Amino acid sequence: MKNYPFRKIEKKWTAFWLKKKVFQPDLKKAKNPFYNLMMFPYPSAEGLHVGNMYAFTGSDIYGRFKRMQGCDVFEPIGLDGFGIHSENYAIKIGAHPMKQAKKTEKNFYRQLQMIGNGFAWDNRLQTYDPEYYRWTQWIFTELFKAGLAFRKKSPVNWCPSCKTVLADEQVISGKCERCDSEVVKKDLEQWFFKTTKYAGKLLDNLDKLDWSEKVKIAQKNWIGRSEGALIKFSVSGLKSPISVFTTRPDTILGATYLVLAPESAVIQSLRKKIKNWEEVEKYIAKSAGKSEAERISEEREKTGVELKGVKAINPSNNMEIPIWVSDYVVAGYGTGAIMAVPAYDERDFAFSEKFGLPVVKAPLIPKDQAIKQTKAKRTTEYRLRDWLISRQRYWGPPIPLVYCGHCAEALNNLGPKRAKAKGWSKGEIENPGWIPVKEKNLPVVLPFVKDFRPTGSGSSPLASVKSFYETPCPRCGETGHRETDVSDTFLDSAWYFLRYPSVTDKKRAFDPKLTKKWLPVDMYLGGAEHAVLHLLYSRFLTMALKDLGYLDFEEPFATFHAHGLLLRNGAKISKSKGNVINPDDYIKKFGADAFRMHLMFLGPLEEGGDFRDAGIVGITRLLDRVWNFVIHFKPRKKKNLSPWLHASIKKITKNLSDLRYNVAIAELMIIMNKFSEHPDEVSKQDLETFVLMLAPFTPFLSEEIWLILGNKPSVHSKPWPSYEESGIESGSFELVIQVNGRVRDRVEVESGIEAKEAEKIALGRPKVRAFLKGSKPIRVIFVEGRLINIVV
């Protein structure tokens, strides 16, 4: 038995496919478009991670399956090369990210070529390419003009190690998503995208999406809808009352004090009345300096200070109640103020215990009445925050806005109404002095800056490049000052799937005709870790672009499936554990086909798998057997498909649709085992059917043996084998005979036999008689084509 010559074969077909553009659909003429998307990688200089290959292979198999089912499959790939990840790596090795990007790009595309995916190479894109980020910036200006991008000073997440602010979604359990450092709160003025505007839609649409359930649930929790009411508590001597948000207006009789978040503006307005102001101020300052982790690490031991000298009135019973400040109340949620009901809320109870406050178990009153009585307003609150989009870093698309003092003044003189009439955009009016760069002047090119490292000063390295920031105002032409922050990498990846079909379009971000034809994405496969990052941002951006009239759909991904985590010997794969797998080594040693198939055989794609080197020989054995069987194959007279194969086709087809590739591979092994047992009974059609079903898993080998069998390439554009239900039925089956639910005997019988006949056969069997011991059956259950159960 020979080993199949994978090196030769893989080289040969890579060149052939490229030359013939087998996997490059005609995007304009395609009749049956199917957009098969996988999450594009962040290219690190270490090269393609085995986890990437696991995900890409899983996605590619599906794409190949759909292609054989008659779809024009579009399977693009690109590089998400802008951002902190690439930049931090460049810093580490002392290279410049701009130069480093070119190197990693070459290496990545080399590797992506090797793994045997059917990529549409003509449509690849890189987020750091000015031809790409030109349109990322255009999206920014469009959102800005529509009032969906705005500047705001607020306490934001700051990563001291990455020296930049981060979005809420990028803080994982109080730590930076990229470097794992503890994130602190800083009061800074930053750019945001108004994701909260779409909170309701982002949540409601989830029910309509065909997505992995766990991802939908993660998004649901992250958006976090709460139905409740705003209740006003008046404060003596204060004009405006304190408004609190509660989901439990029915508990209001038990509200014995109010609590304000330390950042609450209400505290400042009460300043003159507060007798212990110094103490209060000290507390506010102390909690401002705390990191998220610190607040949590104190084991939720409650802290706080009473605002002495001020009292609020509970509108339900007109009782005077004290007001406290405590950091257990979150500033950015609701109104940043709560009514504390220690009798019905654990957290309030803990606070009361600590400070000796009364716990009044007052009766509950019906919600509606409570709302009426207190003249409260029903509202819905979301946990979701606006997307903090600016970054004080170098390696990203410059935010395409210019600050102009003259325009700020002009706007002030005009007033908002006249400004609007004169054609000032919503964004310009709401963010005085900020003017978007005109479309024709995009991209704002990221200049080459020698010292690109983050400064830590709260501004990006671009802030020290005069030739960059000094620029004429796009509106009035006077000297303006460019925004020197760049945008979040996640903005690049929030729209890349829109760009793929239109990569060659120099005039628009995306061609309307191509977009209509190919989008939304038909099948998206990627990691569940992006549930509230990339997947949420993409949905937001699609909704925003739809409202701006650029798209006619509001959900970007019709179907999304999350693949599981690839482990190694039961442990997570990480550099620190030293168990990193380099796909290059395995491809060199076993071939891309064997490596692909091995990865897919480890377990169900959506559940992940445990990579063990030992197991790969099982796959190479199979492929060697297939190879030798084909090269020695001499078809006998028999031409038709063997009847037993119908059931196999059915199983494999179903398993591919369900992404249960491991089971499909097992079935392919069973077919090969049967071929080996009775080689003389294998018809040419049998073998070809097998090769067709093998093709999505082992594209190179399959193409070669397809040719050896006398067919023209490419096997990958041939129709998927069909089966007939009638072909699955055979003349007989094995009847299982149970006595009291336990299997006692089995016997081959004619298919289609009926209950009475089966009973007669069963009762005639000596084994069954032995178990019956002469007693008569009280009940007989017959399952057609399967079993008979005799109950005594």
Place this chain on the structure above:
RNA sequence: GCCCAGGUGGCGGAAUGGUAUACGCGAAGGACUUAAAAUCCUUUGUUCGCAAGGACUUGUGGGUUCGAGUCCCACCCUGGGCACCA
């Protein structure tokens, strides 16, 4: 604490309420070989038995059912997500 997913041989894992342990790895024995590798054949859940055959077995304990890995209840464990969001 809350919300998901899961717990099946030595290991990865199969199983529309109907033959549990498919397929693969590993292991043991044999064939070929001077020998080894490769390959091929046989065996391989536990246990009692010389055997025929029996008993037990899908995290634990209950339940529904003629029949439960699968459905229901309670609990234990593992992995993931959220975490003072009122």
